[in-house]
Amino acid sequence: MNSAVSKVIRAFPAPEGTLHGALLDNLRQMINQGDLAPGIRVPERMLCQKFSVSRTPLREALKVLAAEGLVVLLPNRGARVTALDEAQLCHLFEVIALLEAEAGRLAASRIGAAALAEIQGMHYRMYAHFLRQELPEYFALNQAIHEAILDAAENPVLKATYMGLAGRLTRARYLANQNQPERWQQAMDEHEMILATLIARDGDKLAKLLAQHLANKRDIILKSIRMSSEGEAAAPAL
Amino acid sequence: MNSAVSKVIRAFPAPEGTLHGALLDNLRQMINQGDLAPGIRVPERMLCQKFSVSRTPLREALKVLAAEGLVVLLPNRGARVTALDEAQLCHLFEVIALLEAEAGRLAASRIGAAALAEIQGMHYRMYAHFLRQELPEYFALNQAIHEAILDAAENPVLKATYMGLAGRLTRARYLANQNQPERWQQAMDEHEMILATLIARDGDKLAKLLAQHLANKRDIILKSIRMSSEGEAAAPAL
DNA sequence: CTCCCCAAAAATGAATTCATTTTTAAACTG
DNA sequence: CAGTTTAAAAATGAATTCATTTTTGGGGAG
Numbered sequence: 001m002n003s004a005v006s007k008v009i010r011a012f013p014a015p016e017g018t019l020h021g022a023l024l025d026n027l028r029q030m031i032n033q034g035d036l037a038p039g040i041r042v043p044e045r046m047l048c049q050k051f052s053v054s055r056t057p058l059r060e061a062l063k064v065l066a067a068e069g070l071v072v073l074l075p076n077r078g079a080r081v082t083a084l085d086e087a088q089l090c091h092l093f094e095v096i097a098l099l100e101a102e103a104g105r106l107a108a109s110r111i112g113a114a115a116l117a118e119i120q121g122m123h124y125r126m127y128a129h130f131l132r133q134e135l136p137e138y139f140a141l142n143q144a145i146h147e148a149i150l151d152a153a154e155n156p157v158l159k160a161t162y163m164g165l166a167g168r169l170t171r172a173r174y175l176a177n178q179n180q181p182e183r184w185q186q187a188m189d190e191h192e193m194i195l196a197t198l199i200a201r202d203g204d205k206l207a208k209l210l211a212q213h214l215a216n217k218r219d220i221i222l223k224s225i226r227m228s229s230e231g232e233a234a235a236p237a238l
Numbered sequence: 239m240n241s242a243v244s245k246v247i248r249a250f251p252a253p254e255g256t257l258h259g260a261l262l263d264n265l266r267q268m269i270n271q272g273d274l275a276p277g278i279r280v281p282e283r284m285l286c287q288k289f290s291v292s293r294t295p296l297r298e299a300l301k302v303l304a305a306e307g308l309v310v311l312l313p314n315r316g317a318r319v320t321a322l323d324e325a326q327l328c329h330l331f332e333v334i335a336l337l338e339a340e341a342g343r344l345a346a347s348r349i350g351a352a353a354l355a356e357i358q359g360m361h362y363r364m365y366a367h368f369l370r371q372e373l374p375e376y377f378a379l380n381q382a383i384h385e386a387i388l389d390a391a392e393n394p395v396l397k398a399t400y401m402g403l404a405g406r407l408t409r410a411r412y413l414a415n416q417n418q419p420e421r422w423q424q425a426m427d428e429h430e431m432i433l434a435t436l437i438a439r440d441g442d443k444l445a446k447l448l449a450q451h452l453a454n455k456r457d458i459i460l461k462s463i464r465m466s467s468e469g470e471a472a473a474p475a476l
Numbered sequence: 477c478t479c480c481c482c483a484a485a486a487a488t489g490a491a492t493t494c495a496t497t498t499t500t501a502a503a504c505t506g
Numbered sequence: 507c508a509g510t511t512t513a514a515a516a517a518t519g520a521a522t523t524c525a526t527t528t529t530t531g532g533g534g535a536g
Contacts, residue, residue: 019490044518054491056294059519063258063298064305066273069398075255076497076518091395095337102336148417157329160307161399257520282488292521297489314488314527 019053023061025182026051031070032170038083042071046100069168074227084172086222092165093218099162100214101207104194108203115191116199119148123195130188145191149210150200173217176224185222190216246269261299264289266411269308269319270408276321280309286462307406322410324460330403331456337400339445342432345390346441354437357386360434368426369403383429387436389450407420411455414462428454 027047030036044055044062051058061150062079065071071079084092126141146166150159177184197206255433257473265285282293282300288381300317303309309317356407362380384404415422428451435444 043516045516054493055518056490060298060301063302067302067305077499078518088395091393093397094393095399098336098340100331155329155332157326157333157403161333165395165399211379281486293488294522315529336500418517456503 008092009144010233019063019207020060023051023053023057024064027065027069028059030169031065032167032174034083034171034175038081041077041078068164080190082168084168087223089169089172089225090218094164095215096130096162096169097211097214099158100149100179101211103150103153103155103158103162104198104206104210105203106155106158107149108201108206110154111152111198111201115148115152119145119152119198120195122148126191127188130184133181139174139177142187142191169221172221174219175228176221179224179227180202180220183216186216187213257295258298258302261289261291261295262302263386265299265303266405269303270405270412272409272413273344274319277393278318279315280317282316306402307400318424320406322406326458327407327410330407331452334403334407335449335452336398336402337403338387339449341388341391341393341396341400342436342444342448343441344396345346345387345438346439348392348445349390351440353386353390353447356418357383357390357436358433360386361429364429365426368422371419377412377415380425382454407459410459410463413466414455414459416460417462417465421454424454425451 027036028128036042044058048055061126062071062073066073066079069082071081073079119173122141122145126138128136129141141164147159150162153159190209194206194209194213197209266276269459274280275458282296286293286296300309300311304311304317309319311317360379360383364376365378367379381404385397385401388400391397392452428447432444434459435447
């Protein structure tokens, strides 16, 4: 039922039965939840102890995360979580908006009745969580709906690319949701429009709505960053 | 001078002084040149011998290539180069065209005089190589020009995303160029139009031209695939 | 002759070990 | 006492080693 909640964002699925695959999931989660602060050095030993594995699979996982842009590897100086400054965030959103708008356009013409019903169902469940102000559940379904639109576009490359970039935003988006609950109602309204337009199969309008939805999200995140870095001296990185 | 020739397509630059970084370059080149045929198993030992390294850095490099989609890793069963079938190729082009069209739109408004002159210079050098029918040099400058447009868009995320996807096409594009020289003239004409439109700073028109340019490239590659897999029984993979 | 089963060989996944680089911290100098 | 130098400690990069899985090839049953 709530299987969408535990879904992991990943462009290319790693083998399930391997340690480095499991490590990828865990490290992603740690980064997204903020357990690994951006910018600070991440000692391999510590992570090895935490996950009870040797350095070999851990280092493989770090290489993959680096290839995805979630961490940066400095030669002989370890890995650190990528810090997202405002400029990079805007760049990320510029591309993500492009991809999701195109996905909406494609989805409007390609989506089938079953997938449409599925999205509708998720939408109403999300609405219920919104009414009860249950943020984690709302957040998960929100992501699931956007994913479903990407699925409906029926272009695996488009989806994988989107997932890879969206994964880099997960942490920022979650923080913004926590910091700016007053924007919640507006986001919910936008989702109502998005669903209606998808049902109407108006691809161009849907593309515009999704792009605007993301632009709003971006502004919220930017405001949230500026808020949280108010007292700190010139450290507006996330 | 001809530094563009040796340029490597890579979304996130790997550390230079490390073995696994150098291995990434070498493996990419081998894949793009067809030294590693798609679909067949790639024994680690063989590659270790070839590059005179142990399996540790090699396996790290393979994990990264897998994350990028250039190879697939089957648990306990090794790595193999990803085979691009027609459907995946179309999906790739759909996304790449989207990205490059947007890059063109952005570049038209953001590019500076110096960068524009640089592109013009590359264009004329490319034309010279076209006249002399020097495919490798033409090919390298062609890529460099498309890269320069991405640079001019001034969005590092857009460029990195584009580079990652374009890298997966390098092999196919090179093969198509070899197989279909008669299309060369048309591609050259299209580049003339693209340059003129960039100089005129007509973003919308440039976006359309680039999308069309890529659509034509896609058709050439598809035709080339169908040609080369004529006799073979249902093996239209690249 | 074909198919199936099983043992030997080879390949992969991961831990350990070794070498080099970086970090640290204390001692020394001015 | 501040700043520099340097030696010890720690961390990273890579090779080696070990365990498990898969592949392969031969022998036997039908």
